[in-house]
Each structure stands twice: as C-alpha cells, then as structure tokens.
Amino acid sequence: MRPLRFTFAMISAALATLPVVAQQTRISPHETLSVVFGDRHTGNRVTLTYGRPYTRDPKTGEPRKIWGDLVPWASAYRLGADEATLLVTQQPITFGNTTVPAGAYTLYMVPSEKGTSRLAISTNIGKWGIPVDEAHDRARVDLKKDTLAQPVDQLTLAIDKGDNGDGMLKIMWENTQYSVALHSEGPGVDFPAASPTADVKERVGVADIEINYSRPSLKGRVMIGEIDPYGVVWRTGANNATRITFSTPVTLQGKPIDAGTYELFTIPNKDEWTIILQKPTHQWGAYAYDAKNDVARVTANPVAVADPVETFTIDISAITKDSAVLDLVWDRVRVPVKLQVDVVGLIRPKIDAAMAAPGKKPYVQAALFYYDYDLDLRQAAEWIGDAIAEQPGAYYLLYQKARILAKSGDRYGAQAAAQESIDLAAKGSEPAKSEYLRLNEALLAGLK
16 A cells, blocks of 8 residues: 555645646646556556546637647647646656656657647646746657547546556547557566456546456356356456445436445346445455445346447446446446436526626626536527527527527527528638538528
8 A cells, every 4th residue: 555655745745836726727637547567466567647638629619729729839748737747756756768766757748730749747836827948858859740530529548457567648639649658667577467456437427437347257157147156246257346436426227326435345146136236345256244434235137139249347338428338247248327417406406596696707608518418498599598698690600599599499590590690600710611601501401
C-alpha cells in the first residue's frame, strides 16, 4: 500500500498549490488514469490527472475546430482543461528516448501543423492553465501523429501497457491521435498475473460508473456451475471483491441504488442469477461475505453466448442517453443487468435553479436538454430565443431554434429560422459556413 499512498500524496501536494478560486471554476470533467508497469506490488505506478474538454463549446453548444484553431499550431497547449495536466511516476520512466526520474510533472504539448509536434515534461507543477516556462522543462520529446478512424468528441489521454515494461501514451481528440512510446524497467521479475486486474469506466447520462475487478480465465475448466457452484455467493471475478462505483443515484433492474461505492457479488444459477450490492468491507474473495451488509439484491436471467469467452469480462454496453446494460460474461453465459439514470430528475432542478439565480443563464444548454429529452418544447424555444437575443446573428443558434420548432410541430417557424440561419451562415467563414448550410438544407428538406 505504501507506493499507492505515495502516488496520492504526490497528487494531493501538487493540487494543493492551486489557488482556491481556480479549484472552484472547473468547466470540464476531470479524469485520473493509473497504470502499473510490472508487478503490481513492486512495479512502477504512473498516474495522470487532467481535464477533458469537449469539441462543442460548453457555453453555446457550437462545434469547434480543435487542432489549428482552438488549439493553435506552434503554441503551448495545456493538454487538457483548467489545472495543468499532472503526471506522477513512482520510478524513472522513458518517453521515446528520454528518461525522467521519479516524481511529479506537468505535461503540455506544442502541436505543429506540418512539422513534428512535441510533448513537454515540466517540473513547474500545480499551476492553472499553461505553465509555460521552458527553464522548467525537464525534456521535450517528439510525438507521432496519426489519423483516427472515428472522431473523438472529448479530449482523451490513454496509457496502453505492453510487454516488458513497454507502453504508449496517446493523446486523442477530433480526428487526430498523437503518441509517444513509454518504457519503465521496474525492479525484479515481472511475473504474469493469473487473474489480471481491470478497470471499466463509462459515463451513462450524467452518471460516471467505475468497476474494478480481477479477470480469471477458464484454462480448460468448467467454472460457473462447477468450480463456482450454482447457489453459492461468488465474488464475481477473482482476488479482491469486485467494486463498483456510481457517481449519481441509478437503478439496477428497476431497483433504486444510491450514489456510492459497493462490492459486487452474485449467486449464479442455471436460469437466474442474483446480483448483490454490498457496502464495501475491503474483503478478499467472498469468504467473509455476510448478508447483513447487503444494500440491494436484484435478479437477472442469463443468456447463452454462441462463442465461449475465455476470460471473465464485465462490460457496459447498449448505452443510451439515460440507460445501459451491465454485462457479466464468461464461457457461454452472459448476464445482462439493466442500468438506468434519471437524467431529467437530476438535471431539471439544476436548470430551474440556474434560471432563477442572478447572472448569466445557460439558455443554450437548457434548451437543447429539453429538446433531447422531449420536455417542454415551448420553454426550449423561449430559451433559445433568449440566447439568440444575446448573440444576434448567431446562425448556429438559429439552426438549433429551427430544430426545436420543427420538433414542436411549428413547421413554418422552423422553415423561417432555418432560412435565416442559411442567410447568415452564407456570410460566414469556413468550415462552419459549409457545415451549417448543409445542416439547414437537410432540415428544410425534411420539412417539405
């Protein structure tokens, strides 16, 4: 546990240097990644903490061009949002051909349109924004640039771990990926884990869901129903009890679950599984399981899988704007557990409070939320009208007004708004000009 406490101490010390006002004005979601190179007890834990801005403008909802526009070429970019991106490495680590010692660093990058983009590793930590002072740069390394097959709507950093201490840091946003090879030797012999650990993170509606578990494999055995017998509480993985965290209240199979962290157990049976959430006791396996600690129990019916799955897998699939399926999959069995988030119930009171409070109102976001969730479209039209009044000539807002009016059944109002958006967009600059001409024309075609 000492190395993990060291990592969190380093992160806390760096974040503590931020001004209080800065810590209170975040506008982008934040994420912490943690990867261990080598043995989980003696290897090198590398942790990244960063803000994750979206492609769309958080104030207007307008799509933004990222590389070369929001992120200018040949200028330092904080590689995230709000606080500077923080990297903590417990042991020396190599970026490309450059090794930096253990410690805490700020990462930022200098993107280049035609030349080589570079990643800077700076000792100037705990700053808000872009702490550019090259005197603090420990190193600058070249980044490889690739085109993504599918666009990424939100800045995403990832650390892929390979064999023998090798890995890769990836920076993904819009249609572009930048990457640099990582290497960490780590002490001792890095034996493969019999049941490797896995972290699943997904956002459903406004709920962040995280699952931490170990993944046993069949290895020629019959597990469910034999080694893990029917009718007996199973840890739903291996090693430590599986943990699941919900950032907001959710429902599982229709049963309300409060926000929080739980240990996940199951009782497998041939035709029905019992899914158990228990308050965390930090136990190993299910040997100390006690039903008095249960928070909730639901049932789910297993579904046959055509091709056997060798390694136990927990996945979150079928994601919609307010629901998903939590899948438990192993061998030829999949157990789907329906998960739902009351997005409207969580967000609508916050919209009401924001609209009643003094100061700037979130007209655009509120209008589009009402549009997306089929709420009061008259109210949505009023709010988008208020937003347009604040930004006369905003053709992208007129397009949103046309969408809202079309959905409410006001065909003529929608046509007028779309045509006004076209007239204003025609005077604009690329690429937004062509994009909004296309969007409005498609909307008008659907109204005929």
